[in-house]
Amino acid sequence: MxxxxxxxxxxxxxxxxxxxxxxxxxxxxxxxxxxxxxxxxxxxxxxxxxxxxxxxxxxxxxxxxxxxxxxxxxxxxxxxxxxxxxxxxxxxxxxxxxxxxxxxxxxxxxxxxxxxxxxxxxxxxxxxxxxxxxxxxxxxxxxxxxxxPEVSMMLVSPKLRVIHVTTHIGLIDAIAKIEPGLVERVISRGHNVLVKRGMKNPKIAVCAINPHAGENGLFGYGEEEKKIVPAVKACQAKGWNVVGPLPADTLFYLAGRGDYDMVVAMYHDQGHIPIKVLGLESGVNITVGxxxxxxxxxxxxxxxxxxxxxxxxxxxxxxxxxxxxxxxxxx
The missing domain is CATH 3.40.718.10 (Isopropylmalate Dehydrogenase)
Incomplete structure (x- = not known):
């Protein structure tokens, strides 16, 4: 070849x-x-x-x-x-x-x-x-x-893969932009990339927006239930191994030790910081879609x-x- x-x-x-x-x-x-x-x-x-x-x-x-x-x-x-x-x-x-x-x-x-x-x-x-x-x-x-019309940013390091729902916009604007259809499309793009790389049923974990994934409504205004849960359920209905929304602070630790093949981050810094802490010199940016x-x-x-x-x-x-x-x- x-x-x-x-x-x-x-x-x-x-x-x-x-x-x-x-x-x-x-x-x-x-x-x-x-x-x-x-x-x-x-x-x-x-x-x-x-x-x-x-x-x-x-x-x-x-x-x-x-x-x-x-x-x-x-x-x-x-x-x-x-x-x-x-x-x-x-x-x-x-x-x-x-x-x-x-x-x-x-x-x-x-x-x-x-x-x-x-x-x-x-x-x-x-x-x-x-x-x-x-x-x-x-x-x-x-x-x-x-x-x-729409693409996603995926960051890859030796220990972690992260795809982003939003990237180069302010945090307030990012939260406003997040909605179930967008989250589902981003998960789908990431899933397709991993399948093309030979993973038959990749394990994908989706970040929450709020601390502790909203703590059952104590933090935020129900963003997890409104914006993320419907997308996760739609992907699960396709037979995909998708879980979430999960608290980002513990999720990245679990993904870094190999529990998940990819993490779906909701906004720029949520996904970029873990990748760069784990090794800026070996990180790669892939445009998906x-x-x-x-x-x-x-x-x-x-x-x-x-x-x-x-x-x-x-x-x-x-x-x-x-x-x-x-x-x-x-x-």
Whole structure:
């Protein structure tokens, strides 16, 4: 079976994206599991390669089909958007525009079946907005570019999988948005991903919104019974192994020790904090529900260390591994 071709977007060029890409592509096992092609600026990758002492050549190409994907040489679909010595570690409109163009090109390539999956380096939301692209992040941007009405964010670490009902909105707005239909659709998307990965009947646990799952109405305004219980019952009626709503504080402990295959979090921080505490460097972000496979590092642009050559590449390596496992194979 052919190795999947994965396009890697360079992310915000002022952040650590170029560095973690060059570090990740020093790992020969990355090339053993996939055929990587970077969408970005070859000049920036060369600069990042020198900073991290990668010892890799960078080949500038004009079409993804020109890529040779040979270990030791990084193929870069070169959009030539940056000048030499583009600043590291600062929020720039030009960087936001470049990050947008990289992901736009990657989406076009995968939608045209010229590659099998997208793996994204981090972008800066402020820079993206300064460039006129008002999206909360990659998840919503890719949904827009692929004309997908609804997607979900799943975070994966070695000990935990978490899918989110809501993500980049305020907590009050998140609680207002949660309703049984949305919760059921999110559970379904997570269930489908796990089944595709070979789990016949995955164990899925659903978080409550309030402390102690509302304590039978003592906390909150009955959100668990109104917003979550009907969705859980609907999934159970399909024969799925779904339980909840359960108190989040103990649920994540149980899931971390292996009692559940996936946790359904109700809002951003409820799901993100456990993943990042368990290991930010090995976490992966997967967008579920797109017509294409998309994985990402589970960290930001880290402007404070950008350009210093000290960023850890393990999340990028793991994101590439996850993309390779999830991707279909082209002929």
């Amino acid at each position: 052919n190795k999947p071709k994965i396009v890697i977007t360079m992310g915000d060029p002022s952040g650590i994206g170029p560095e973690v890409i060059m570090k990740a592509l020093k790992h020969k096992d990355v090339y053993d599991m996939c055929s990587p092609v970077v969408i970005g600026d070859a000049l920036r990758l060369e600069e990042a390669g020198k900073i991290v002492h990668a010892g890799l050549d960078v080949r500038s190409i004009n079409d993804v089909e020109e890529a040779k994907c040979e270990f030791g040489t990084v193929d870069c679909l070169d959009l030539k958007l940056l000048k030499a010595n583009h600043p590291f570690g600062v929020v720039l409109k030009e960087s936001g525009e470049a990050a947008y163009q990289y992901i736009k090109k990657a989406a076009e390539i995968v939608m045209d079946n010229k590659a099998d999956a997208i793996c994204t380096a981090p972008l800066c939301k402020e820079a993206l907005h300064n460039a006129g692209h008002n999206f909360p992040g990659h998840t919503e941007l890719l949904a827009h570019l692929t004309h997908t 797109l017509p294409v496979i998309r994985t990402s590092v589970d960290h930001g642009t880290a402007f404070d260390i950008a350009g210093k050559g000290i960023a850890d590449e393990q999340s990028m390596v793991e994101a590439l591994r996850q993309a390779a496992e999830l991707a279909p194979r082209t002929e």
